[in-house]
Amino acid sequence: MDTRHTEGAAEFTLPRSRSANERLHALIPGGAHTYAKGDDQYPEDLAPVISHGRGAHVWDVDGNRYVEYGSGLRSVSLGHAHPRVTEAVRRELDRGSNFARPSIVEVEAAERFLATVPTAEMVKFAKNGSDATTAAVRLARAVTGRPRVARCGDHPFFSVDDWFIGTTPMSAGIPEATTELTVAFPYGDLVATEELLTRYQDEIACLILEPAGHTEPPPGYLEGLRALADRHGCVLVFDEMITGFRWSEAGAQGLYGVVPDLSTFGKALGNGFAVSALAGRRALMERGGLRHSGERVFLLSTTHGAETHSLAAAMAVQATYAEEGVTARLHALGERLAAGVRDAAAGMGVGDHLVVRGRASNLVFATLDERGKPSQEYRTLFLRQLLAGGVLAPSFVVSGALSDADIDHTVDVVADACAVYRKALDAGDPTPWLGGRPVKPVFRRLV
Known part of the structure; x- marks a missing residue:
């Protein structure tokens, strides 16, 4: 009715x-x-x-x-209920959704994602954006050996985890010592960001931000952030939960031509099905893997992170964006x-x-x-x-x-x-x- x-x-x-x-x-x-x-x-x-x-x-x-x-x-x-996505999901449902070992769908989904976002070299899938952004923060801390996170103060949400929620008015239950490790920088202001990095010299593990929001990035801004991160030895993380696919199939990084060290995707990636992604440079991402000689990083390990039907949905979404x-x-x-x-x-x-x-x-x-x-x-x-x-x-x-x-x-x-x-x-x-x-x-x- x-x-x-x-x-x-x-x-x-x-x-x-x-x-x-x-x-x-x-x-x-x-x-x-x-x-x-x-x-x-x-x-x-x-x-x-x-x-x-x-x-x-x-x-x-x-x-x-x-x-x-x-x-x-x-x-x-x-x-x-987009027909191309639901059909891809239906094909996988009768084949099982979760196994004791990786499904071949996992490598197919990774290949498809990295072909869509060629600025990344490795990818790991999860179920929600918070897990992906927090994994990026943990990885940045591990590879730099630094405790502090600098997040863009103009972005309303990054994660449900303590490092971010502790900085909001809903900080109940989060130790002050945790919140103190997160500092903020203003979007579009390279001078203020450099002052922050200088104030906390050798303490900031990463700069994390949404590369674009309600306004376009000022000319040279993202390039300037890239240079600041390199100069101060911190990891540049793009939260592409929203900008991914809506800005371009390859995200804001693909549109603006500035490559972060790590980036996170979700939302449009699954057209409503639960799938998110942490992607980035091999040298960083492999620290969460088995083919390096350094200290291991517990990057992402989720029981349902690679459910076959959600990954099939993601592949169908990417194909639809590219072809239509x-x-x-x-x-x-x-x-x-x-x-x-x-x-x-x-x-x-x-x-x-x-x-x-x-x-x-x-x-x-x-x-x-x-x-x-x-x-x-x-x-x-x-x-x-x-x-x-x-x-x-x-x-x-x-x-x-x-x-x-x-x-x-x-x-x-x-x-x-x-x-x-x-x-x-x-x-x-x-x-x-x-x-x-x-x-x-x-x-x-x-x-």
Whole structure:
């Protein structure tokens, strides 16, 4: 059943989702297995619980259909149940998924990955991004003999592990001594980064960052970081969880031509199936192997890291990107969406308050109040209107399954939402349009 609501957000309710959310909270801390999917990220009592998805659409347990953005926290870049991926997975399911020794699929997947990301020389697969980034940090510490990690302070998330989470407001349970070993540098500022490396001379094992985010790297920035890492003897790590495939099939390193020592991939790699990768220079990666004479590094050792069906999904994703020009399609769809949203916002007089940012393949939006400051209240208002119009959009990150009609529908719903946004700005108070408490940031000290 498709019950897109056109009568407005005030009448839009999700009784079955509300009941399902209560069941989730009773059994699962936070009501979800990822904090970014929590119902506190959505307007009160309007957090849809998903029944199923196909292509660029998802259906909730109340029967509503939505055009979906940011699918699977950016992981489902080809669309849900993509036939090429699901067929590859089905072929492996009847052949067994996990054995006492490596499957031939493991070497085939490694060969495919390294052909796709030729700047890397070795790769090891895991199940989630946190394991891969933490393995990169451990390896950097091992090969340099240094204790400190320098992470980019502008990147919101690197890992669930202590070295990173201890630096966030949700640091409960993490010893201060651990947190003190992680320091931050600002994105785009080579002078400040060199000052940090000098202050902690011979102490910093690695520089870890997302090579690009909501803005393009300044000219010469990544090249400058590469030179700084070489000059100070530390490891340069690119977190390509998001930039991998969305920037180019070979990631940001392939697009910008700057080669890190180590890099981590995930999200789009499996189109929703659980697979991540740590890749990099052979001289470093082999320290986690058996063909060297030095001290061994416990790099990655995961029971399910090489499940055959997930690796088959990854190979199908890479083949699809290469053969069908998916990255170019993501950029074209994003450009169409960004232009439409900006025109709609400007037409309703809120162009300075609803702001679309980021690379076309990775769009986010900011909701600003009367003073131009980021506002969770206005975000709540906006999300509420989108949901009522059949658009599920924690971001505007596109998938390749979107059609022009999906984009046009989204822009129409955004225009209607912007009309309400304008009313709230004129009133100087969005509260009457919130329907309850505002949405909350993921990283906060108290519930």
